[in-house]
Amino acid sequence: MKVLKIDHLGIAVNSVNEGKKFWSDILGLNFTGSETVAEQKVTTAFFPVGEGEVELLESTAPDGPIAKYIDKKGTGIQHVAFRVENIEEALAELKGKGVKLIDQKPRIGAGGAKIAFLHPKATGGVLVELCER
Numbered sequence: 565m566k567v568l569k570i571d572h573l574g575i576a577v578n579s580v581n582e583g584k585k586f587w588s589d590i591l592g593l594n595f596t597g598s599e600t601v602a603e604q605k606v607t608t609a610f611f612p613v614g615e616g617e618v619e620l621l622e623s624t625a626p627d628g629p630i631a632k633y634i635d636k637k638g639t640g641i642q643h644v645a646f647r648v649e650n651i652e653e654a655l656a657e658l659k660g661k662g663v664k665l666i667d668q669k670p671r672i673g674a675g676g677a678k679i680a681f682l683h684p685k686a687t688g689g690v691l692v693e694l695c696e697r
């Protein structure tokens with residue numbers, strides 16, 4: 565499998581509007597818009613920087629994965645996403661190596677990217693997302 569770059573950092577926030585105050589107003593990152601992914605009960609907001617992006621994640625429901633994450637661990641970096649050349653190939657290779665996956669096959673994330681998460685138990689505690697765009 566070929567990992568091309570760090571695609572984005574996923575950061576759990578209570579409010580995208582609050583988050584913007586630091587990431588955009590203070591740090592000066594360009595805000596390029598937000599998108600709600602209903603299936604994940606999350607609103608995402610993107611701030612490209614260099615070859616990567618900061619992705620803020622705000623839960624749209626108290627039982628969404630981001631709300632649960634914040635309940636348990638508080639706000640902050642929630643996942644690291646790596647862009648791969650071919651996500652199906654990458655998942656097959658990881659499965660072959662016995663790596664525990666959250667997503668057995670890719671689903672569609674924000675921006676229409678194909679994404680899949682690896683289980684933090686397999687990565688030393690880091691929620692790793694693979695994405696292909």
Ligand code: ZN
Nearest residue numbers: 574619645693
């Ligand atoms: Zn992500």
